[in-house]
Amino acid sequence: MQIDWAALGQVFGVSLVVTVGLVGVFTLGIVGTSSASAAGTQPGSLARTGAYACFALCAAAVGYGIYLIVA
Amino acid sequence: MEHITLLIGIVIVTALVFDFTNGFHDTANAMATTISTGALKPKVAVAMSAVLNLVGAFLSVEVAKTISGGIIDESAGIRPEVIFAGLIGAIVWNLLTWLAGLPSSSSHALFGGLIGATIVSVGFNAVNADKVVMKVLIPAVAAPLVAGLAAMVATRLTYRLAKGRDEKETAKGYRAGQIASAALVSLAHGTNDAQKTMGVITLALVTGGVVAPHSDPPLWVIVSAGLAIALGTYLGGWRIIRTLGKGLTDIQPPQGFAAQTGAATVILASSHIGFALSTTQVCSGSIMGSGLGRKGGVVRWSTAGRMAIAWCLTLPAAGLVAGGAAFLADQGDWGVTTVAVLGLLVSGAIYAASRRKPVTHDSLDEVPDAEPAGVVTAALQAVAPPPAGPVAAAPVVAVTPEAGRTPAAAAS
Numbered sequence: 001m002q003i004d005w006a007a008l009g010q011v012f013g014v015s016l017v018v019t020v021g022l023v024g025v026f027t028l029g030i031v032g033t034s035s036a037s038a039a040g041t042q043p044g045s046l047a048r049t050g051a052y053a054c055f056a057l058c059a060a061a062v063g064y065g066i067y068l069i070v071a
Numbered sequence: 072m073e074h075i076t077l078l079i080g081i082v083i084v085t086a087l088v089f090d091f092t093n094g095f096h097d098t099a100n101a102m103a104t105t106i107s108t109g110a111l112k113p114k115v116a117v118a119m120s121a122v123l124n125l126v127g128a129f130l131s132v133e134v135a136k137t138i139s140g141g142i143i144d145e146s147a148g149i150r151p152e153v154i155f156a157g158l159i160g161a162i163v164w165n166l167l168t169w170l171a172g173l174p175s176s177s178s179h180a181l182f183g184g185l186i187g188a189t190i191v192s193v194g195f196n197a198v199n200a201d202k203v204v205m206k207v208l209i210p211a212v213a214a215p216l217v218a219g220l221a222a223m224v225a226t227r228l229t230y231r232l233a234k235g236r237d238e239k240e241t242a243k244g245y246r247a248g249q250i251a252s253a254a255l256v257s258l259a260h261g262t263n264d265a266q267k268t269m270g271v272i273t274l275a276l277v278t279g280g281v282v283a284p285h286s287d288p289p290l291w292v293i294v295s296a297g298l299a300i301a302l303g304t305y306l307g308g309w310r311i312i313r314t315l316g317k318g319l320t321d322i323q324p325p326q327g328f329a330a331q332t333g334a335a336t337v338i339l340a341s342s343h344i345g346f347a348l349s350t351t352q353v354c355s356g357s358i359m360g361s362g363l364g365r366k367g368g369v370v371r372w373s374t375a376g377r378m379a380i381a382w383c384l385t386l387p388a389a390g391l392v393a394g395g396a397a398f399l400a401d402q403g404d405w406g407v408t409t410v411a412v413l414g415l416l417v418s419g420a421i422y423a424a425s426r427r428k429p430v431t432h433d434s435l436d437e438v439p440d441a442e443p444a445g446v447v448t449a450a451l452q453a454v455a456p457p458p459a460g461p462v463a464a465a466p467v468v469a470v471t472p473e474a475g476r477t478p479a480a481a482a483s
Contacts, residue, residue, distance in 0.1 A: 004205070007346040008213055014340045016221045019333040023225035026328070027232040030244035034236050058248070065255045068339050069262050070130050
């Protein structure tokens with residue numbers, strides 16, 4: 001019996017890294033565009049730009065996902 | 072098309088019925104947490120999932136082409152009767168698990184049905200046992216572990232990063248993100264599961280000599296399979312949606328987002344790398360993982376345990392039903408007719424039973440049989456009471472690895 005441990009390990013590693021990475025980046029985007037609840041101050045332009053970059057990265061990941069499904 | 076016999080016609084209709092049950096059985100995978108976090112209204116969610124399933128069905132025919140060459144050795148003399156019996160077994164199991172509100176893998180039901188029917192009518196040597204272990208058993212253990220761990224870590228991370236932010240404000244972002252990942256899951260489901268039906272229909276056409284072996288599914292097969300799965304998805308398996316969206320754990324927007332993103336990633340990574348995992352098991356695992364990842368989150372292990380039992384039973388149960396059906400169908404035309412009639416009767420009975428306590432999109436919030444805290448849940452809570460602050464984070468860490476193993480241990 002041949003168990004493809006390499007493929008299983010790859011799935012495990014890739015899934016973990018990509019999921020945590022994407023969720024982390026997206027959360028940074030959310031944090032960058034939201035005001036801190038304690039102060040109620042609006043986020044600065046730098047934070048806002050960074051946040052949009054995060055969202056763009058996530059959108060790119062979704063695009064890559066669609067590419068994987070179609071291909 | 073002029074060569075299609077009555078029997079092959081019956082097989083095609085049965086395959087489409089299976090495709091339909093597959094659709095409403097698996098709506099929950101993409102949409103259960105999307106609905107329970109309020110990212111989408113129930114009706115909108117199932118409509119979106121249906122459209123994406125339909126679109127997904129047209130995207131590729133790769134899976135359909137490989138389904139016949141895998142678990143069952145098609146050269147060993149598979150006849151349409153065998154495929155018919157296998158489909159009946161899968162449909163009956165899908166309906167039973169739906170009645171119980173348990174998410175179980177439709178693909179495993181299909182494999183189990185085909186395997187059982189093949190064993191009865193051809194013999195054990197026509198089944199590739201290695202492939203069964205490789206494609207069904209190992210993924211069944213691996214899927215919830217991989218998805219659960221990824222979703223758990225992601226959930227912890229996102230709660231840590233967004234700490235101190237206004238929950239109402241961040242919830243909007245999480246919901247938007249969740250819609251995107253749920254859409255990916257739906258699309259991937261359409262390409263995978265609709266194609267399985269296409270593969271089965273094509274296999275039937277091949278065994279009946281209508282199309283040449285190894286040919287692409289004809290266009291009408293693609294269209295009808297896509298429509299059947301989309302219709303099933305749109306009707307929505309509300310029982311299973313309720314189990315996954317509310318029964319397993321209480322899902323908040325950050326958890327829903329982490330779970331759904333984890334599920335989409337695992338599904339795409341696994342199918343791309345070539346170690347296909349069951350969508351249902353991936354999604355259930357990621358939901359449990361997100362439940363474990365939130366401080367104070369509780370996974371209802373009794374529900375998870377029933378799910379794990381259903382996963383273990385899927386293959387043998389669908390196989391048994393299909394084996395019995397194959398035995399009857401082998402007796403000739405009257406046998407096939409008997410199986411068809413019995414299949415209709417059983418489906419009708421299950422539907423009638425479901426009408427007694429109907430679950431619709433309106434009654435998703437009611438959880439009538441409020442899950443009694445199971446032994447495992449109670450024990451876990453005793454060991455690790457939901458901590459109130461960051462100080463108590465340690466016990467959660469200590470408990471989770473063991474907790475994450477429980478469903479797998481039950482499954483093996």
